[in-house]
Amino acid sequence: MATEIGSVDAATNIIGDKWTPRLLRFFLTENTVRFCQLQDMTGDINPRTLSARLVKLEQEGIIVKRPTSPARCEYELTQKGRDLLPVLSQMDSWSSKYS
Amino acid sequence: MATEIGSVDAATNIIGDKWTPRLLRFFLTENTVRFCQLQDMTGDINPRTLSARLVKLEQEGIIVKRPTSPARCEYELTQKGRDLLPVLSQMDSWSSKYS
DNA sequence: CCGTATCCTCGCCGATACTG
């Protein structure tokens, strides 16, 4: 059945984007997040860039966007996104070991 | 003591580079690797780029370079590099789950 | 075999300003 095992590319396509790991890291401790929270947390991200990241993550089925009121919405991980958290955890612990 | 836990940046600095995850993936199955092997495996990587990656990985203490004969050498993971393999494994399994 | 040297393109992303 040609199970193409052993590539790392799909994850790289997400993780490799600037800011994305930081954005996803938010979900290690929170269930939902809003646009401005991500802006505040990263401190410096351009709204244009942040928007682009969220669009891509949504297209890839990693997050879902949910309006909570007019002019307000929140983002949440899908199952596919939740499955990405172990990657983040590993990156986290490696990073803190080798600061 | 301001233990800055909970960043993902150090790993991102390595993993985020184009080609690097693929290069490191080699070490999931092999202990040492040579320049031309990496060229063959990736298929398309520019020698200039490959060289740059290896230099950076060496500077970061993730691999070591060892000449085996004049005009021949091999690369090997350090402990710091070996500690990076779990990240790669996680990326691998996520990628194969969501091809 | 293992790279380095030059040149050059392309697209990422920051700055800034503005809308629903």
Place this chain on the structure above:
DNA sequence: CAGTATCGGCGAGGATACGG
């Protein structure tokens, strides 16, 4: 609050050729 619009710089990395 949650984005979109426009513009522009800059640097990563590809193409190609060459050297130890």
